[in-house]
Amino acid sequence: MTKTVCVRISEEEKRQLQKYGKLSDVLREAVELYLNAKKSDGLLQKLADLQAKNPIKTTIEEEVSLIREDRNR
Secondary structure (H helix, E strand, O other): OOOOOOOOOOHHHHHHHHOOOOHHHHHHHHHHHHHHHHHHHHHHHHHHHHHHHOOOOOOHHHHHHHHHHHHHO
């Protein structure tokens, strides 16, 4: 179901947006991009929080040792 949203913009903003196509399509795409960016920001923040709680740090020597152990199984 599609809802109607009213947006107030100046004539200059309208002219600038119309350079990229039909005004309604440009605004729809802009809202979608904004929502996707906000969703990505939230996911990246959750990831950063999880990484801060569970830091995993290994040296190159430890990595090589773990790889060798896996190969020998």
